[in-house]
Amino acid sequence: MNILPDNLDSLPPLAQSVLTYAQQGIDLAESWLLSPAAWSQFALLVIAFLAARLVARRSSPMFTRVVSPVAEATGLFAEARRFLVSLLPLALPLLAYLFTAAGESVTRSLFGSGAVIAFGKRIFLLFAVRAFTRDFLKDPFLRVMGKYVLMPVMLLYIFGLLDPVAAKLSETVVGAGNIRFSLMSVIRGVIAGALLFWLGRWSTGQSRSYISRQEELRPATRELATKAAEVLIFGAGFLLLMNIMGINLSTLAVLGGAIGVGIGFGLQQIASNFISGVILLLEGQATVGDYVELDGGEAGTIVKMTARAAILETYDGKWIVVPNEHFITTRVVNYSDSGSANRYEAPFSVSYETDINLVPGIIEAAVAELDFVLTEPDGPDCELRGFGDSGVDFCVEFWVNGIDDGRNKFTPQVLFAIWNALKAHDIEIPYPHRVVEIKGVGQGLAALSRVESL
Template sequence: MNWDLSTQPEIVQRAAEYGLIGWDIAQRWLVSPAAWSQFALLAAAFVLAWLIARRLVPALRRLLTPPADSTSVLSRARGFLLIFLPLVLPVLAYALTGIGEQITRSIFGSGAVIAFGKGLILFLAARAFVRDIVTDPFLKVLGRYVLLPVMLLYAFGILDDVTLRLSETTVAIGSIRFSALALLRGVIAGALLFWLGRWSNEQSSAYIERQEMRPATRQLAAKAAEVVIFGAAILLLMSIMGIPLTSLAVLGGALGVGIGLGLQRIVANYISGVILLLEGQATIGDYVQLDSGEAGTIVKTTARAMILETFDGRWIVVPNEDFITTRIVNYSDQGSANRYDVSFSVSYDTDINRIPDLIAAAVSTHPGVLQEPEPPDVELRGFGDSGIDFGVEFWVSGIDDGKNKYASDVLFLIWNALKENDIEIPYPRRVIEMRPAADSA
């Protein structure tokens, strides 16, 4: 085949060169007794592996399948090993092919065909691993587009050539130069490291949530674990890509300048968030009122802000710094009791000495009203234009937040108690005196 490819792109010339090499190898294999014996050994190894796997896999499945109601460590380990059963056939075929390769090399002094077959078996094993064992979508994509092409290049024996070409090709990013191989390795390693970091962070967060500690402490521990995990991932990635760790000093200087110029508030919010987590003064589930008058329940905390949900379903994003530098009223404080009071009036015809005991007893019947730290207390507030003004103070375990209508319920109890005892609730009255006009002279 004397084709003139000098005018074609280099990649076409390189592909044609590899094609001619492959054609030459195939011709030599077709006329070589050693090659035919290796083909036979490959076929025999694969058939024998298939026959063994056909009997071995059902036995292993019965042995490794844990009882349905068992949750022990051994049962989980058996279940974990069970997912690797699709690799039994390619592993057996690879082992038997290796034995055949030793026999062939001892007889003919050559094993190129059977080595190629071993590479293809490894590719099949990798394919089974990606298709049948890996369940995470990200790892499936990584296996499909990274692992399988690498195994295919290895099977055809050109992985070293491709690696050498990538290492000789340089990529410039500003004043920094990387080899294409280092950049590709960094991308793959970075993807794996950050996936592993995300998985580790989820596992550590789940473990921390199961521990007996204050909610604020749990949040702080979870965020600290997240910083450590992803910090270690970044350092390891820099090491893999060959970036000297001394460059972190330059990065730290740049961050310092950025903070000095315009990131003060952002950094202040991050530091305030850590302080809030340490002190535990405001955590998820607390009902707080801002200095501006808006109020809501804390439903989410981030490194930069607190998220409040109001009664009408609106979310308010409050910077962490505001919880440190402004006045915030926390009505919940992790479920402590709160005191409320409501006002009412009775007519001037009422024997007011009966009112305190009567109303205190009525309010005490509410299931949410506490007797500690103090039972309901009725006070005489003053003498109004239309009636005598009273107020009742009471303690509840919670807040009057819309779901718990403590003030409304207590007013209903006061109304019913006054009506049952024939006590009049006054309403505004005006007395108008009509005087006759003076006689004109």
């Protein structure tokens, strides 16, 4: 059967290539259908598939029972055993591939050819790749890469088009200005860059998790180690990507000089913030978990420190991005983290008719009964602060763990304790009194009485 037209040379090159490959496929199919050797290879493919299915069905339950660890098992060995069990969906196509490879060696020795069984072997390999993409890859990014990159490559490999397509892509050159790349290098760089970026992100997540569990290190040291690991991982990935794309690393010297000039003229603030972040991590003046207040009025708990800025979370849940440079060049009040002791005050007043010598003992005893009030470095201390317009002013000082913020609210509970203690001892809490004197009232009454007498 011939599908090639007589005027093939007048058609576009792409149409000529498609028709030529289609004619080759038709010729190959006709030769297979008319060849006894091809039919014997089809039979071997069916036998290999049935044998693989039988072996997989019989061995999978036993393999699962022997290899699977107990549910509560942890550690590297247990994870490796779970990984092996997760590969069971690949058992059937891989066994069929192995049995077909054995059958291919037999047919080549008997008939001198094995094109049909070799094609079937590649089909079984495609099924294995499909099962790997569908059942094994759980990460969304890897699943997309398997679906849109690995599967098309396997299809080209099955039909013998992988090498011609790769050669055509290598011959096609694209570029901008003096920079020239083959289309194959661009595609390889995009795929490799995406995989390296995913691997770098996964590696930094694992390293961050591991470093955060090292409780013997200071928080600032852990944060610095995390940033250093991130820079090393992505730096190594960048150099590897340049090598994959065939870019000479010596050309990076020119790029480094250009970046240096850019930093000198336009990126001074970014460079300053980056260096300030490194200084903060090294010195530990402020780290994640600290409650800080800056001269500019920004106040909150540091929830994240990046290479450029620190992120503060306020009492009402808002996030404030503060450049790292502000922590170096301005005054910063650090109230330390939530596990440190801080002192607060609760002011109140009593009536002038109160025996003020009894007030300190009553209030200190009442505040000391609160479970969040500390005895170290000092217990509650009630002090006389002054004599006000309406009453005698006192203030009780107390120490607590953490910050008196919207989540803790220590001071309101202390004020409740003061109110209840004063009421229990019949001590009056004063409110403002005003004495109004009206001048001239006596003269007005005398004049009114003379008028009435007339």
